[in-house]
Amino acid sequence: MTKPINIALGALVVLCIFFMxxxxxxxxxxxxxxxxxxxxxxxxxxxxxxxxxxxxxxxxTDSTWKISNADTLIIKDNQIDKIxxxxxxVEQEMLISSKSEKWEKFxxxxxxxxxxxxxxxxxxxxxxxxxxxxxxxxQHNYVREVNSSDIYRTNNNIFFLLNTDATYWGEIPPKPKSxxxxx
Numbered sequence: 103m104t105k106p107i108n109i110a111l112g113a114l115v116v117l118c119i120f121f122m123x124x125x126x127x128x129x130x131x132x133x134x135x136x137x138x139x140x141x142x143x144x145x146x147x148x149x150x151x152x153x154x155x156x157x158x159x160x161x162x163t164d165s166t167w168k169i170s171n172a173d174t175l176i177i178k179d180n181q182i183d184k185i186x187x188x189x190x191x192v193e194q195e196m197l198i199s200s201k202s203e204k205w206e207k208f209x210x211x212x213x214x215x216x217x218x219x220x221x222x223x224x225x226x227x228x229x230x231x232x233x234x235x236x237x238x239x240x241q242h243n244y245v246r247e248v249n250s251s252d253i254y255r256t257n258n259n260i261f262f263l264l265n266t267d268a269t270y271w272g273e274i275p276p277k278p279k280s281x282x283x284x285x
Contacts, residue, residue, distance in 0.1 A: 209234025
């Protein structure tokens, strides 16, 4: 082999070694989390979202979801999917604090946060979390389980999905075609 080829191979080996060292150090900095709900989505029959005095209740009957106390609205097609694919799968990534004095700072106290409660068919509570959206971090939220003082940062921002407005979840059903042609 000629000298330039030996130098090139040596440089390639050194670059490969640096690459492997970098990959190993990157893996040590990755954060893993636990989803707030790990149960079966078929066991969820009622979801209650609340913020302050406002509350909305979504109830499943067979395979159909409805908004309680809003009989004129039907659930928007993709909204229930957001509960199961985004809200309940959000992960508690990193423990921020275990001090209850910090709840207000991170917006996870009972009065400032947005609550989500999930119940099964027998009306047993499966989970109750409080989400806060405090600070300038728009990619994450803070979350606390009701019976815990631990505050976690979430892997995604889902705060806006915990909306208590009935028109966010439902819409007025379209008029039947016979009524549309008469107008």
